[in-house]
Amino acid sequence: MHCGMCLPTCPTYDATKLERNSPRGRIALMRSIADGQLEATKTFADEMYFCLGCLACVTACPAGVNYAELFEHARAEAEASGVLSSPKRNFIRRFTIGWLFMDLRRLRLFGRALWLWQALGLQWLVRKSGVLKLMPARLREMEAMTPTVQSKLSHQLIAPVTPAAGQKKYRVAMLTGCAQDLIFSDVNRDTVEVLARNGCEVVTPHAQSCCGSLHAHNGEWTLAQQLARRSIDQFPPEQFDAIITNAGGCGSHLKHYAKLLAGDAAYESRAHAWDAKVKDIHEWLAHIGIESPKATAPPQTVTYHESCHLCHGQKVTTQPRALLKSIPGVKLVELPEASWCCGSAGVYNITQPEMADDLLRRKVGHIKTTGANVVATGNPGCLLQVQNGCAREGMAVRVAHPVTLLAEAYRAADRN
Amino acid sequence: MQLSPQILDSLRQVVGAKNVLTELEDLIPYGFDGTAAMSQLPGCIVFTQTTAEVAAVLKIANDSRTPVVTRGSGTGLSGGSVPNPDCIVLCTVKMGHILEVDRANLTMLVEPGVTTIQVFEAAAAVGLFYPPDPGSMKISTIGGNVAENSGGLRGLKYGITRNYVMGLEIVLPDGEILWTGNKCVKDVAGYSLRDLFIGSEGTLGVITKVLLKLIPKPAAKKTMVATFAAMDAAAQTVSDIIAAQIIPCTLEFLDRTTIHCVEDFAKVGLPLDCEALLLMETDGHPAAVAEEAAKMEELARKNGAMAVRMAKDDAEAASLATARRSAFSALARLAPTIILEDATVPRSELAKMVRFVAATAKKHNLRVGTFGHMGDGNLHPTFLTDERNKDEMHRVHEAFREIFEEAIRLGGTITGEHGVGLAKKEFLPKFAGDAQMRVMRELRKALDPRGILNPGKMFD
Numbered sequence: 001m002h003c004g005m006c007l008p009t010c011p012t013y014d015a016t017k018l019e020r021n022s023p024r025g026r027i028a029l030m031r032s033i034a035d036g037q038l039e040a041t042k043t044f045a046d047e048m049y050f051c052l053g054c055l056a057c058v059t060a061c062p063a064g065v066n067y068a069e070l071f072e073h074a075r076a077e078a079e080a081s082g083v084l085s086s087p088k089r090n091f092i093r094r095f096t097i098g099w100l101f102m103d104l105r106r107l108r109l110f111g112r113a114l115w116l117w118q119a120l121g122l123q124w125l126v127r128k129s130g131v132l133k134l135m136p137a138r139l140r141e142m143e144a145m146t147p148t149v150q151s152k153l154s155h156q157l158i159a160p161v162t163p164a165a166g167q168k169k170y171r172v173a174m175l176t177g178c179a180q181d182l183i184f185s186d187v188n189r190d191t192v193e194v195l196a197r198n199g200c201e202v203v204t205p206h207a208q209s210c211c212g213s214l215h216a217h218n219g220e221w222t223l224a225q226q227l228a229r230r231s232i233d234q235f236p237p238e239q240f241d242a243i244i245t246n247a248g249g250c251g252s253h254l255k256h257y258a259k260l261l262a263g264d265a266a267y268e269s270r271a272h273a274w275d276a277k278v279k280d281i282h283e284w285l286a287h288i289g290i291e292s293p294k295a296t297a298p299p300q301t302v303t304y305h306e307s308c309h310l311c312h313g314q315k316v317t318t319q320p321r322a323l324l325k326s327i328p329g330v331k332l333v334e335l336p337e338a339s340w341c342c343g344s345a346g347v348y349n350i351t352q353p354e355m356a357d358d359l360l361r362r363k364v365g366h367i368k369t370t371g372a373n374v375v376a377t378g379n380p381g382c383l384l385q386v387q388n389g390c391a392r393e394g395m396a397v398r399v400a401h402p403v404t405l406l407a408e409a410y411r412a413a414d415r416n
Numbered sequence: 417m418q419l420s421p422q423i424l425d426s427l428r429q430v431v432g433a434k435n436v437l438t439e440l441e442d443l444i445p446y447g448f449d450g451t452a453a454m455s456q457l458p459g460c461i462v463f464t465q466t467t468a469e470v471a472a473v474l475k476i477a478n479d480s481r482t483p484v485v486t487r488g489s490g491t492g493l494s495g496g497s498v499p500n501p502d503c504i505v506l507c508t509v510k511m512g513h514i515l516e517v518d519r520a521n522l523t524m525l526v527e528p529g530v531t532t533i534q535v536f537e538a539a540a541a542v543g544l545f546y547p548p549d550p551g552s553m554k555i556s557t558i559g560g561n562v563a564e565n566s567g568g569l570r571g572l573k574y575g576i577t578r579n580y581v582m583g584l585e586i587v588l589p590d591g592e593i594l595w596t597g598n599k600c601v602k603d604v605a606g607y608s609l610r611d612l613f614i615g616s617e618g619t620l621g622v623i624t625k626v627l628l629k630l631i632p633k634p635a636a637k638k639t640m641v642a643t644f645a646a647m648d649a650a651a652q653t654v655s656d657i658i659a660a661q662i663i664p665c666t667l668e669f670l671d672r673t674t675i676h677c678v679e680d681f682a683k684v685g686l687p688l689d690c691e692a693l694l695l696m697e698t699d700g701h702p703a704a705v706a707e708e709a710a711k712m713e714e715l716a717r718k719n720g721a722m723a724v725r726m727a728k729d730d731a732e733a734a735s736l737a738t739a740r741r742s743a744f745s746a747l748a749r750l751a752p753t754i755i756l757e758d759a760t761v762p763r764s765e766l767a768k769m770v771r772f773v774a775a776t777a778k779k780h781n782l783r784v785g786t787f788g789h790m791g792d793g794n795l796h797p798t799f800l801t802d803e804r805n806k807d808e809m810h811r812v813h814e815a816f817r818e819i820f821e822e823a824i825r826l827g828g829t830i831t832g833e834h835g836v837g838l839a840k841k842e843f844l845p846k847f848a849g850d851a852q853m854r855v856m857r858e859l860r861k862a863l864d865p866r867g868i869l870n871p872g873k874m875f876d
Contacts, residue, residue: 001452001745001748001752001754002448002449002450003450003491003552003744003745003748004450004489004490004491004552004555005552005554005555005742005745007489007555008531008533008554008555017463017509017510018437018442019442019445019446019490020441020442020445022445024445025444025445026445028444028445028447028448029441029444029445032444037444038440038441038444041441043439043441044441047441061681061745062677062678062681062682062742062743062744062745062746062748062749063681063745063746063747063748063749063754064680064681064746064748064749065748
């Protein structure tokens with residue numbers, strides 16, 4: 001099937017109008033490799049990394065082609081072929097994917113160092129001093145994108161077990177994530193608060209693992225499998241009513257451990273049980289029904305940007321909007337092209353800065369037309385990207401996770 | 417014979433190096449269009465942005481006798497834009513400007529790479545209506561629509577692309593530029609060359625501008641879904657509606673297999689317990705719409721409809737139409753290769769044709785999903801197969817041959833809206849007859865004496 005229904009939904013095809021940059025074109029290349037008509041060339045590998053992996057094509061495809069799986073295999077194939085190999089790239093990949101994100105203690109240490117750099121004013125000093133002007137433009141841009149690390153990480157904000165407020169109806173595990181833990185530990189705290197408020201006992205062990213989404217999306221299957229097994233061991237699915245994630249990108253990967261661990265006798269059936277238990281926070285809250293916050297919050301105009309892996313990857317689209325509408329004082333204004341990628345796409349804004357920047361500009365342009373003073377979005381990558389985009393334009397817009405807005409409403413009601 | 421470096425150089429001089437693609441990784445994705453089981457690597461891809469560039473490219477091709485296959489978004493369903501070996505694929509998607517919306521004359525002037533939905537939306541933005549809506553309208557280009565004379569769901573009441581083309585700018589194979597038609601409703605000066613180019617499938621010239629007719633937007637519409645326990649009851653309902661002198665804008669039908677696939681994708685709440693479903697829509701003056709909708713519902717019930725559901729608002733109506741447009745692709749959920757045709761018969765013969773398709777599939781032991789534009793007799797029998805299974809592909813071919821012969825016997829046609837291209841080339845001579853074939857060949861020879869435009873398509 002190559003009907004082309006995916007073409008208008010693909011951000012890279014929309015930008016270049018080249019078939020190679022479309023889902024249909026990329027699948028044609030993958031098929032040519034499978035049929036032996038094409039080698040896994042550098043051009044092919046570059047193309048697989050030019051794809052955002054936003055999965056808008058999956059939503060659009062009437063034939064139900066599983067692009068997500070094809071794409072992950074294609075990136076793994078590209079890595080295995082070694083055509084992209086260079087000392088610099090290999091070092092960066094080995095350091096980040098292969099080392100830093102394989103053990104969150106290392107990542108936390110790295111986060112601590114970065115926090116010190118920022119908290120002691122060294123970052124400010126360096127930025128003011130003009131030293132940065134000596135760096136290449138691209139590095140300067142990347143430096144400006146450096147996220148601010150929170151003073152306290154998730155394990156310093158959240159107890160290993162948070163009891164349900166009132167009657168305990170559910171026992172859930174809450175995954176604190178990796179980037180989320182460093183940069184948005186407050187969102188994790190808000191998530192736990194909201195869950196507890198609505199009858200969930202929340203289990204949040206201090207030492208957690210990365211879910212492996214970063215690894216799978218970047219062609220590192222073996223490492224992704226290793227991390228998946230570790231997560232299943234840490235959170236045996238039969239012990240929980242749900243395993244909660246508040247990061248769209250992670251959730252989209254977390255729900256497919258069974259495919260990742262297919263053929264692994266010890267884990268395959270547990271992975272199926274795991275997949276069934278993983279819920280995005282919005283999805284879970286809509287499922288259990290939440291207490292409406294009392295009307296005390298000041299009015300705010302909110303628009304909702306859909307994380308690709310939440311809407312296309314997990315088909316969670318109505319629940320976040322319903323959650324936002326349930327908050328007193330919130331006027332929800334629909335964002336034009338709400339489900340069009342913002343360019344964050346994992347590490348895409350680092351690896352493909354130009355395309356990412358075009359997409360961000362497009363997103364920010366739409367945000368402007370809504371007149372909203374708050375942009376809500378359910379994924380750390382999107383939060384950072386949209387924050388950067390709005391700040392660059394000097395817009396007085398707050399970017400927040402929907403759950404944070406809900407937690408604030410509960411707190412405001414409690415104060416009164 | 418590969419394209420020579422001299423030809424490639426001249427092409428690069430005309431359109432710039434970045435608009436000429438020759439890498440294998442770029443050629444592969446242009447080796448096919450929307451048609452199943454047909455592919456061929458081209459020699460290069462050329463993106464043009466102006467009429468002058470098209471003219472210069474054609475001149476280079478004509479001088480060197482290089483085949484040119486013109487292409488928009490590549491959604492065609494008859495293999496019309498499948499490349500020839502070592503041809504130039506002339507891709508028009510970068511010619512995407514709406515040049516003028518003339519509200520005084522109700523026309524729109526566009527470049528060929530504008531998509532059908534962009535035309536529809538630009539018209540709607542000023543309260544006007546562009547009715548042709550092929551299934552791929554979200555990405556199909558207007559140039560491709562004109563070249564294939566595309567139809568859609570609204571053909572019954574509003575006609576097809578041909579009925580909305582008032583003028584065309586065409587580049588002839590030797591590079592000469594020709595304008596045919598204008599903004600006048602009446603114009604009988606000379607042969608209507610415009611009509612010759614509509615549906616010419618890229619064999620006579622390259623379309624570089626299209627002047628479209630727009631009409632006022634209907635004030636109201638009503639959309640409904642009726643379900644039936646038997647196919648014949650649905651077909652009879654359609655006949656009764658036409659006999660009652662109601663011309664709805666849409667009378668679409670889906671069989672059981674198609675309903676299940678479409679619902680699986682679109683999740684619009686189609687009932688899964690029926691054998692046939694009719695999607696019906698009437699539009700126009702609110703009073704007429706209300707009356708027609710009531711009458712259509714009554715006729716459906718009289719024919720034993722299991723249920724008739726009225727769409728509650730425009731959004732639901734639009735989602736039903738979108739779901740219907742996905743039918744062809746959605747059938748691919750069941751098999752790796754989906755081959756659909758568009759045999760069309762006079763409306764009075766519809767029930768007979770539907771039964772014939774089912775019997776033919778059974779006879780050849782093939783799985784078939786049938787859907788289509790029942791109101792205008794345009795059926796889409798779709799075989800679910802696997803192109804790697806040579807024996808089954810042979811049976812599919814046999815089945816189609818019988819279906820086409822039956823369509824011709826019933827006074828119908830081998831293609832209602834997809835075009836001849838490669839897919840129906842072998843059936844055209846029998847359908848058209850010797851005299852028509854001779855005239856078509858001579859016309860083509862006169863306009864394209866060197867045979868560079870889409871050679872091997874439609875007929876040799």
